[in-house]
Amino acid sequence: xxxxxxxxxxxxxxxxxxxxxxxxxxxxxxxxxxxxxxxxxxxxxxxxxxxxxxxxxxxxxxxxxxxxxxxxxxxxxxxxxxxxxxxxxxxxxxxxxxxxxxxxxxxxxxxxxxxxxxxxxxxxxxxxxxxxxxxxxxxxxxxxxxxxxxxxxxxxxxxxxxxxxxxxxxxxxxxxxxxxxxxxxxxxxxxxxxxxxxxxxxxxxxxxxxxxxxxxxxxxxxxxxxxxxxxxxxxxxxxxxxxxxxxxxxxxxxxxxxxxxxxxxxxxxxxxxxxxxxxxxxxxxxxxxxxxxxxxxxxxxxxxxxxxxxxxxxxxxxxxxxxxxxxxxxxxxxxxxxxxxxxxxxxxxxxx
Amino acid sequence: xxxxxxxxxxxxxxxxxxxxxxxxxxxxxxxxxxxxxxxxxxxxxxxxxxxxxxxxxxxxxxxxxxxxxxxxxxxxxxxxxxxxxxxxxxxxxxxxxxxxxxxxxxxxxxxxxxxxxxxxxxxxxxxxxxxxxxxxxxxxxxxxxxxxxxxxxxxxxxxxxxxxxxxxxxxxxxxxxxxxxxxxxxxxxxxxxxxxxxxxxxxxxxxxxxxxxxxxxxxxxxxxxxxxxxxxxxxxxxxxxxxxxxxxxxxxxxxxxxxxxxxxxxxxxxxxxxxxxxxxxxxxxxxxxxxxxxxxxxxxxxxxxxxxxxxxxxxxxxxxxxxxxxxxxxxxxxxxxxxxxxxxxxxxxxxx
DNA sequence: TATTTTTACGCAATCGTTCCCGGTATCGTG
DNA sequence: CACGATACCGGGAACGATTGCGTAAAAATA
Numbered sequence: 001x002x003x004x005x006x007x008x009x010x011x012x013x014x015x016x017x018x019x020x021x022x023x024x025x026x027x028x029x030x031x032x033x034x035x036x037x038x039x040x041x042x043x044x045x046x047x048x049x050x051x052x053x054x055x056x057x058x059x060x061x062x063x064x065x066x067x068x069x070x071x072x073x074x075x076x077x078x079x080x081x082x083x084x085x086x087x088x089x090x091x092x093x094x095x096x097x098x099x100x101x102x103x104x105x106x107x108x109x110x111x112x113x114x115x116x117x118x119x120x121x122x123x124x125x126x127x128x129x130x131x132x133x134x135x136x137x138x139x140x141x142x143x144x145x146x147x148x149x150x151x152x153x154x155x156x157x158x159x160x161x162x163x164x165x166x167x168x169x170x171x172x173x174x175x176x177x178x179x180x181x182x183x184x185x186x187x188x189x190x191x192x193x194x195x196x197x198x199x200x201x202x203x204x205x206x207x208x209x210x211x212x213x214x215x216x217x218x219x220x221x222x223x224x225x226x227x228x229x230x231x232x233x234x235x236x237x238x239x240x241x242x243x244x245x246x247x248x249x250x251x252x253x254x255x256x257x258x259x260x261x262x263x264x265x266x267x268x269x270x271x272x273x274x275x276x277x278x279x280x281x282x283x284x285x286x287x288x289x290x291x292x293x294x295x296x297x298x299x300x301x302x303x304x305x306x307x308x309x310x311x312x313x314x315x316x317x318x319x320x321x322x323x324x325x326x327x328x329x330x331x332x333x334x335x336x337x338x339x340x341x342x343x344x345x346x347x348x349x350x351x352x
Numbered sequence: 353x354x355x356x357x358x359x360x361x362x363x364x365x366x367x368x369x370x371x372x373x374x375x376x377x378x379x380x381x382x383x384x385x386x387x388x389x390x391x392x393x394x395x396x397x398x399x400x401x402x403x404x405x406x407x408x409x410x411x412x413x414x415x416x417x418x419x420x421x422x423x424x425x426x427x428x429x430x431x432x433x434x435x436x437x438x439x440x441x442x443x444x445x446x447x448x449x450x451x452x453x454x455x456x457x458x459x460x461x462x463x464x465x466x467x468x469x470x471x472x473x474x475x476x477x478x479x480x481x482x483x484x485x486x487x488x489x490x491x492x493x494x495x496x497x498x499x500x501x502x503x504x505x506x507x508x509x510x511x512x513x514x515x516x517x518x519x520x521x522x523x524x525x526x527x528x529x530x531x532x533x534x535x536x537x538x539x540x541x542x543x544x545x546x547x548x549x550x551x552x553x554x555x556x557x558x559x560x561x562x563x564x565x566x567x568x569x570x571x572x573x574x575x576x577x578x579x580x581x582x583x584x585x586x587x588x589x590x591x592x593x594x595x596x597x598x599x600x601x602x603x604x605x606x607x608x609x610x611x612x613x614x615x616x617x618x619x620x621x622x623x624x625x626x627x628x629x630x631x632x633x634x635x636x637x638x639x640x641x642x643x644x645x646x647x648x649x650x651x652x653x654x655x656x657x658x659x660x661x662x663x664x665x666x667x668x669x670x671x672x673x674x675x676x677x678x679x680x681x682x683x684x685x686x687x688x689x690x691x692x693x694x695x696x697x698x699x700x701x702x703x704x
Numbered sequence: 705t706a707t708t709t710t711t712a713c714g715c716a717a718t719c720g721t722t723c724c725c726g727g728t729a730t731c732g733t734g
Numbered sequence: 735c736a737c738g739a740t741a742c743c744g745g746g747a748a749c750g751a752t753t754g755c756g757t758a759a760a761a762a763t764a
Contacts, residue, residue, distance in 0.1 A: 003497045005471070007750060018714045023752060033712060050469045054409045055750035058719045063406060065449075065470075074431040074637075082425060086452065095470055097417075098450055100438065117402045118417075118447060119357070144356070262641055284638065285426075289614055291643030359720055370744045375722060385742060407720035410749045 006047045015043060026051075057119070065095045066312060067115035069125045071103045071226070077255050077283040077301050078126070081150065084305020085124060092313055094121070103228045105130035112136060122146035122312045127154055129194055129226045146315035150308045151299075153195045153327075160311040161327040164299040166196050169332035170203025173251050173279045173297050176334065178211045181342045182249035182277045186219040186240050188233070188261055189253035190226050197222075200253040200281070219247055227256030237264040249340070252280030262290060262339075278339040281332075292338035300330045358399045367395060378403075409471070417447045418664060419467035421477045423455045423578070429607050429635040429653050430478070433502065436657020437476060444665055446473070455580050457482035464488060474498035474664045479506055481546055481578045498667035502660045503651075505547045505679075512663040513679045516651040518548050521684035522555025525603050525631045525649050528686065530563045533694045534601035534629045538571040538592050540585070540613055541605035542578050549574075552605040552633070571599055579608030589616040601692070604632030614642060614691075630691040633684075644690035652682045 008026075012019045017036070025032045025040035026049075032040075057063045066089060070078040082098060089096050097115060101108035108128045113136075115123065125137075125147060134156050141147050141157055150162040177185050187204045190197030201220070208215055221236035223229075240247055250265075252258040258280030265272055272278050272292050279295040287294040307328050315322055360378070364371045369392070377384045377392035378401075384392075409415045418441060422430040434450060441448050449467060453460035460480045465488075467475065477489075477499060486508050493499050493509055502514040529537050539556045542549030553572070560567055573588035575581075592599055602617075604610040610632030617624055624630050624644050631647040639646040659680050667674055 003468075003471075003473075003492075003495060008752095009750070019751075020715080020753075021713055023750095024713090027752085031712060036712080052410075052750050053470050054406055054415060055719090056752085057406045058404075058410050058721095058749090059751055061719070072431075073425055073434060074428060076426060079424075079426040079431060083452070090466075095449055095451075095466065097447055099447075100435070114442075114447070118405050259638060259641060266641070286611060286636065286638045286642065289611060289618070289642050290638065291641060291645070293643070357720095360722095361720070371721075372723075372745080373743055375720095376743085379722085383742060388742080404720050407749090408722085410719090410751095411721055411723095413749070 005052065006049050007052065008049075011040065011043055011047070011049060015039060062121050062316075063119050064093055065097055065118075065120050066309070066316075067111075067118075067120040067123045068096055068098045069101055069108060069111050069115070069123065069127075070098070071126065071128055071228075072100050073098060075255055076285065077151075077299060080283055080301035081126075081305040081308075084302040084307075085309045086305075087302075088306050088309035088313070094313070101128040103128045103130060103225055105132070109136060112140070116140060116145065122148070122316045124148050124150060124308050124312055126151040127194070128152075129191060129224065129228075132193060144321075146312055148308045148312040148315070150304055151196060155195065158325055160308075160315065160325050162304050162308040162311065163195070163199075163327070163329055164304065164332050165329050166199035166332075167203040167206070169281065169297040169299070169334070170200040170251065170253065171207045172203075172332070172334050173281075173295075174204045174207035175211065176295070176336065177249045177251060177277055177279060177340060178207065178213065180249075180277060180340050182340075183213070184216075184219065184245060184247045185213070185249045185251060185277075186221065186247035187251045187253060188221050188223060188236060188257045188280075190257075191222055191224050194226075197253065204251055204253075218243055223257060226254055227260045230260070233257070233260045234264055234267075237261070237268070241268060241270075247276065249277035250280075252278065254280070255282045255284065258282045258287075258294065258296065259284065259290075262294065266291075272339050273341050277342060287335075288337065290339075295334075295336045295338075295340040298333045298335055300333070304330055357404065358401050359404065360401075363392065363395055363399070363401060367391060414473050414668075415471050416445055417449055417470075417472050418661070418668075419463075419470075419472040419475045420448055420450045421453055421460060421463050421467070421475065421479075422450070423478065423480055423580075424452050425450060427607055428637065429503075429651060432635055432653030433478075433657035433660075436654040436659075437661045438657075439654075440658050440661035440665070446665070453480040455480045455482060455577055457484070461488060464492070468492060468497065474500070474668045476500050476502060476660050476664055478503040479546070480504075481543060481576065481580075484545060496673075498664055500660045500664040500667070502656055503548060507547065510677055512660075512667065512677050514656050514660040514663065515547070515551075515679070515681055516656065516684050517681050518551035518684075519555040519558070521633065521649040521651070521686070522552040522603065522605065523559045524555075524684070524686050525633075525647075526556045526559035527563065528647070528688065529601045529603060529629055529631060529692060530559065530565065532601075532625075532629060532692050534692075535565070536568075536571065536597060536599045537565070537601045537603060537629075538573065538599035539603045539605060540573050540575060540588060540609045540632075542609075543574055543576050546578075549605065556603055556605075570595055575609060578606055579612045582612070585609070585612045586616055586619075589613070589620070593620060593622075599628065601629035602632075604630065606632070607634045607636065610634045610639075610646065610648065611636065611642075614646065618643075624691050625693050629694060639687075640689065642691075647686075647688045647690075647692040650685045650687055652685070656682055 008019050008022050012022045025037045073079050099111040134154050148160045153161045189201050192198045223232050252261045270276050282296040283301050287296050360371050360374050364374045377389045425431050451463040500512045505513045541553050544550045575584050604613045622628050634648040635653050639648050
């Protein structure tokens with residue numbers, strides 16, 4: 001099956017004009033007489049003519065499309081970011097090609113090569129948790145491909161970056177747990193090879209320190225796959241709760257870790273917030289409806305998408321090489337609900 | 353900034369060959385000597401040459417990209433479908449351009465025009481709840497654009513369609529509520545202008561009839577916006593629970609309606625499943641963790657995406673016009689949890 | 705009337721690739 | 735030795751659109 005669109009040549013032939021004249025008429029050039037313009041415009045309108053974007057891309061050496069790589073769109077945070085990206089991109093005549101790494105460095109590289117071979121004009125990337133080798137990003141960037149990192153950024157590459165205030169978010173969450181009366185606060189976090197892992201861990205540690213709590217390495221559990229693999233989380237939770245001195249609260253440093261943590265706690269028969277307090281990063285709309293309703297740190301995801309895209313379009317449309325790169329940090333929001341509401345009496349209530 | 357890729361012309365010039373020879377060498381033509389091939393291939397490899405897909409698209413009059421229109425990717429069901437679409441598309445060398453209608457017919461049309469003007473080779477569409485006018489779809493389809501509808505299909509257009517067994521899903525859910533002892537079963541459903549609305553409503557009604565329950569129009573509430581607008585849902589729930597004879601169970605016919613319904617019930621202080629039983633269509637991963645854990649009808653979303661894409665690629669790559677269109681119906685899965693577990697004693701327990 | 709200026713349009717190159725024609729060697733065969 | 739076959743490679747058109755340049759006719763000027 002072929003979907004044949006009407007071309008400038010069709011119009012030219014039908015009207016007995018040259019393609020140049022038609023092209024100029026459509027672009028309202030001063031070199032074309034008003035009568036000719038009128039005829040061409042009306043005929044084009046009648047045939048529902050639209051310039052072939054592929055031909056334009058070839059001529060102008062730009063595709064007017066941007067590539068996005070995230071670990072997965074099913075994650076609320078990323079789908080919200082993508083909404084922000086689309087809103088800015090579409091109003092500027094760009095389209096968005098989304099691809100998912102599913103936290104695999106290998107798939108990320110494939111997607112990266114695929115997107116660049118499809119000649120996108122720029123990239124918006126949140127790296128996978130596995131990614132340790134930034135050579136390809138670097139090479140691409142050096143060759144002039146505009147790139148903006150967000151969320152999981154890479155320090156080694158000098159370009160625009162957009163992140164939430166991960167340190168503050170983690171610091172606030174941990175402080176809230178402390179203020180609620182919890183004493184042994186554990187954290188489930190991403191690998192420190194990931195920027196968000198590092199920053200959120202630092203916020204957690206700083207909060208403990210500032211409030212006079214002893215840091216305890218055994219209370220820090222890393223999830224290499226960021227919660228994508230259930231076994232990994234279960235193991236981390238098992239380790240935590242077979243300690244002689246198990247935690248009485250958990251700060252989960254990422255969306256999937258937060259809900260995964262709740263899942264594990266329920267599987268263990270531990271009740272929240274009585275046995276264990278729980279707070280974590282999450283952008284899910286459903287956290288309010290969970291059992292118990294979750295206290296969360298929420299990132300301004302939509303806005304992050306908007307900012308990242310604006311910065312990328314600046315990069316793309318800049319006439320001369322940009323050397324002055326920005327790192328935008330947007331503030332997180334803490335929403336307090338039942339999962340951190342410690343009871344005075346530490347009795348074990350009935351699990352509903 | 354410009355990202356300059358190496359072209360066939362660069363290779364030809366560097367090697368003192370013509371572009372035709374280089375092109376043929378790269379495509380392993382029999383007309384080229386093994387030595388020349390070797391030289392060209394090695395040089396191309398060294399320079400990391402990749403054929404310009406835009407030039408190819410222009411030449412071959414196909415973009416090797418497919419457009420997807422859904423109401424929103426933040427919806428678990430759709431993000432899972434998209435995963436299915438991507439898996440098939442990518443392995444076949446197609447890329448996927450996703451756009452969201454946000455349940456607006458106007459935005460849907462804009463996206464449609466945008467995607468076709470970007471010359472996608474085909475479209476996978478789940479129509480918005482607002483869409484009443486199918487002229488543009490029809491016109492596109494008549495002009496030879498391959499289209500596959502899924503989930504929310506349109507009867508007026510003869511093409512491949514992929515849906516879940518909505519009737520059976522709704523029938524099973526309603527039957528389960530009846531078997532659990534609920535007597536006055538209400539439904540929150542989409543507009544019947546939507547195929548899923550019609551089919552699921554029919555399943556609900558058939559189940560009532562088959563089990564000897566009187567149909568009651570006042571127990572059927574339509575949400576025009578499919579749960580996107582909170583006020584609409586709240587109003588529907590208000591109407592339901594100000595009835596002299598309010599419902600004791602609800603079947604929610606869509607993802608957002610199901611969680612929205614739970615939200616509204618909790619706001620009203622009604623406990624589930626004691627005061628009101630609840631089951632609904634949902635593909636969210638979190639329904640198990642909700643308060644209470646939700647009984648749901650789950651659609652094989654990933655598989656639906658796969659099937660839709662396979663059918664679309666068939667359409668695209670078919671040499672001659674296809675007239676034999678398929679409608680694939682995949683079975684739903686019912687997952688029973690606490691929200692439909694009616695207590696023997698109808699006492700009001702403490703809300704946790 | 706002769707010349708210059710303006711108006712309005714066409715020709716052809718270009719983007720990167722493929723492919724239909726050619727063409728020129730080299731070899732084998734009669 | 736002559737001719738055809740084969741192997742190997744280049745020229746150029748095409749895909750759809752833009753654009754610099756050339757130029758005819760018409761209008762304005764001398």
